[in-house]
Amino acid sequence: GESVGLHLPTLSVQEGDNSIINCAYSNSASDYFIWYKQESGKGPQFIIDIRSNMDKRQGQRVTVLLNKTVKHLSLQIAATQPGDSAVYFCAENNNAGNMLTFGGGTRLMVKP
Amino acid sequence: NAGVTQTPKFQVLKTGQSMTLQCAQDMNHEYMSWYRQDPGMGLRLIHYSVGAGITDQGEVPNGYNVSRSTTEDFPLRLLSAAPSQTSVYFCASSYNRADTQYFGPGTRLTVL
Numbered sequence: 001g002e003s004v005g006l007h008l009p010t011l012s013v014q015e016g017d018n019s020i021i022n023c024a025y026s027n028s029a030s031d032y033f034i035w036y037k038q039e040s041g042k043g044p045q046f047i048i049d050i051r052s053n054m055d056k057r058q059g060q061r062v063t064v065l066l067n068k069t070v071k072h073l074s075l076q077i078a079a080t081q082p083g084d085s086a087v088y089f090c091a092e093n094n095n096a097g098n099m100l101t102f103g104g105g106t107r108l109m110v111k112p
Numbered sequence: 113n114a115g116v117t118q119t120p121k122f123q124v125l126k127t128g129q130s131m132t133l134q135c136a137q138d139m140n141h142e143y144m145s146w147y148r149q150d151p152g153m154g155l156r157l158i159h160y161s162v163g164a165g166i167t168d169q170g171e172v173p174n175g176y177n178v179s180r181s182t183t184e185d186f187p188l189r190l191l192s193a194a195p196s197q198t199s200v201y202f203c204a205s206s207y208n209r210a211d212t213q214y215f216g217p218g219t220r221l222t223v224l
Contacts, residue, residue: 034212043215100157102154104153105154
């Protein structure tokens with residue numbers, strides 16, 4: 001069936017380096033994508049979103065890239081900090097917009 | 113605004129017991145939803161509501177009931193708890209079903 005998934009379950013980066021977290025989706029009709037950050041013991045927190053009519057969207061230290069040709073989504077974090085350590089989920093909104101489908105998550109570990 | 117609140121934070125039940133997980137939001141959001149999160153997995157949608165008096169099933173609805181008598185509240189009921197329902201439960205809300213969802217802090221439920 002249609003699904004959203006992630007390539008890497010764990011990503012370890014050095015403090016100050018840039019991080020790239022990837023996500024593949026299979027529903028070509030999805031038109032809205034969201035990245036969430038989840039710290040231990042907390043609920044998912046919205047980071048950034050992008051609609052299918054865009055290829056790139058930037059926030060504060062974060063950039064989301066959408067490649068609709070290969071159905072790939074990525075989250076780039078610039079100058080990664082210890083506070084960025086968390087699990088990151090990508091999610092897609094389906095055609096009807098009733099359900100948010102989540103990927104399995106990638107754990108980002110920042111080494112000092 | 114308190115945002116999305118959930119009670120209790122932790123709960124231990126015996127098999128066969130019933131209980132209600134509470135969720136409330138003060139943002140006047142129409143759309144509310146319940147997810148469960150199991151270790152190593154993403155969030156899976158249990159039930160959702162697009163407005164007061166309207167509820168619908170998500171991906172994993174079996175064993176759970178919901179109601180939406182007011183815009184603010186969206187309780188999740190377990191009629192007869194089973195060990196398979198041991199999980200962390202998150203409530204989320206958004207302005208409408210196509211908008212970004214905001215999550216509560218979660219309820220950690222253990223069924224013995």
